[in-house]
Amino acid sequence: MRRLLPALLAILGLLAGGGAGFLLRPPAEQAAPVPPCGDAPAGADGTAGQNGAADEAAAATDPEAPPTHEYVKLNNQFVVPVVEDGQVAALVVLSLSLEVTTGMTEQVYAREPRLRDGFLRVLFDHANAGGFGGAFTQSNNMEILRGALLEVARKSLGAAVSDVLIIDIVRQDG
Structure with a gap:
């Protein structure tokens, strides 16, 4: 009985930790993906936005963007x-x-x-x-x-x- 009790406690601890981790994990995002900054809609005056350098940087990392x-x-x-x-x-x-x-x-x-x-x-x-x-x-x-x-x-x-x-x-x- 003395050897069985530590083994049961270890198994119980693992199960409790796994269950807590499963229940407390962050929720999965199911929203539509957000487009990259370079694809931001143009403003009313036809400009692409006020942050031109950030738009270029985002386009440089976007694999879909044409190479410059x-x-x-x-x-x-x-x-x-x-x-x-x-x-x-x-x-x-x-x-x-x-x-x-x-x-x-x-x-x-x-x-x-x-x-x-x-x-x-x-x-x-x-x-x-x-x-x-x-x-x-x-x-x-x-x-x-x-x-x-x-x-x-x-x-x-x-x-x-x-x-x-x-x-x-x-x-x-x-």
Whole structure:
């Protein structure tokens, strides 16, 4: 009897706790789902609401919303020689893409020769400054490079370019 009483109390405690949890759980919501903030009805004057930044943020997280940016991969890779002591010590090969506002793909391809020229200037300067030596993929080096590439892209395409993405980077020592 002494062994049975603790076992019964334990079972009774588990049942009481489970029953209390079941009875005290929050009620299930059966109301219709609330639309995201970006789908708020327009006001009487046709504007979408006073909180434009919040509407854009909600649209950015809404999987149903059309994308506001697209990615344009530049057709060919960039090959950059790394020169040490007057000789080519290595080659760095990069693939780049641009993040642009939707609908800018044709303009990017139309201006690709100018973009490539500007990007190559930046890449050669980066190589000559030692940017592709040692731990060249260190985040500090890559941020400097991305910033310089973005500056060139914005000179050619304006504010439609929001980022330059380094898709692939390979260094082959000679």
